[in-house]
Amino acid sequence: MSLGLVLVALPCILAAALGFATYAPYGSEAAIGIALGAAAVVAMGEALILAARPRLLEPVFGGLDRIYGVHKWLGISALILMILHDLVEPEFGRRVRETGMGEIAGDAGELVFNALIALVAISWFRRLPFTGLEIPYQLWRFSHRFMGVLFAVVVFHQFFVDVPAGVDPSLSVLLNVFGLVGLVAWVHTQFLAPRLRRRDFTVSAIGRHGDTTAVTLRPKGRAMRWRPGQFVFFSAPEAGLSEPHPFTISNAPRPDGALTLSIKGLGGWTRRLPGALREGMSVQVEGPYGRFDFRRGGTRQIWLAGGIGITPFLAWAESLAETERRDIHLVYCVRTPEEAIGLETLQAAAARNPGFSFELVATAWDGRLTADRLIASARFPIGEADLWFCGPTGLKDAILKGLAALGQTPRRVRFEHFEFA
Secondary structure: OOOHHHHHHHHHHHHHHHHHHHHHHHHHHHHHHHHHHHHHHHHHHHHHHHHHOOOOHHHHHHHHHHHHHHHHHHHHHHHHHHHHHHHHHOOOHHHEEEHHHHHHHHHHHHHHHHHHHHHHHHHOOEEOOOOOOOOOHHHHHHHHHHHHHHHHHHHHHHHHHHOEEEOOHEEEEEEEEEEHHHHHHHHHHHHHHHOOOOOOEEEEEEEEEOEEEEEEEOOOOOOOOOOOOOEEEEHHHHEEEEEEEEEEEOOOOOOOOOOEEEEEEEOOHHHHHHOOOOOEEEEEEEEOOOOOOOOHHOOOOEEEEEEEHHHHHHHHHHHHOOOOOOHHHHHHHOOOOOOOOOOHHHHHHHOOOOOOEEEEHHHHHOOOOHHHHHHHHHHOHHHHOEEEEEEOHHHHHHHHEEEEEOOOOOEEEEEOOOOOO
């Protein structure tokens, strides 16, 4: 279990334990109901905090992709806890002194409950289980934006709902802190971050290779610093593409700060991009994010890319110096050779550095990549190497299963989620 998971789990557990202990004198049902509600408030507050993309927490969780995964499960947990809290609603009878504000807070909690359940469900279950249906992106995105408004009502409910006189205030203090911090994080995400974090760039070149568009951007002001393998959030309001989407930077850092994004048409937003962008157009970039860095690995490495997952490896290959002493072998899987991008970058890296080699696997001609073929391709035992992967999850799972069956499990496996959860 990562340190990040521990950091988010402990406050939820603490809130539940404190809620149960505080209200145990009023009966087990009341104590359980309060414990469930307290954990739900903390989980939702934490989800909003992680949605703000706090860079200081990236090392703790192992990257923004992991933060988003935890963010998703916090939302699912909050949904379940809220439903259970509503089913086991605490009743204190005449042991509370009711006030007008307390009645309003109670009514507000009831009114917002169903709306919050619906928004959480839309937000965290974008793809409907067991069906091919997918909630439209704009509706999914709206659910994220509106979540803070309903959470504000939850916080109001927590602040002012009637409780028995003389109850230890420790639980209320804990919930108020997470409620307020969660709201501040939401306000920052929706209103401040777009102004503070996004940098202005100009589209200097647009290239097309099949269904992949290479967009080269130059900074309008101070150049952005990044490490090969990191990604950014890209948006083009002038082109009608104002919603930021994450893309890995596919080149190594350069003195002029220019960066290239290789974007494959996989959805509505990315398919509209080639026809909407123009050279000279102003765009926005937020970042960099990510901790996908081969220099954290050992002296022998296998790089495995599937499709557009080649982009971080292109940046890595371009950054390789002649003095690099690692033995690195890249296997790049595509459906047909025509789909491969960046081959000139890989060829230049192989010519520059004798420790780097690569192989292109076109599955339509060569068949699917197998663990046996990967072992035969490498110049060193894979069991003694680190495996770095970027691509579809199915490819990763199949290769790792095959390597394990052959007794060639890599020393370490490093990857970023191909799609954010």
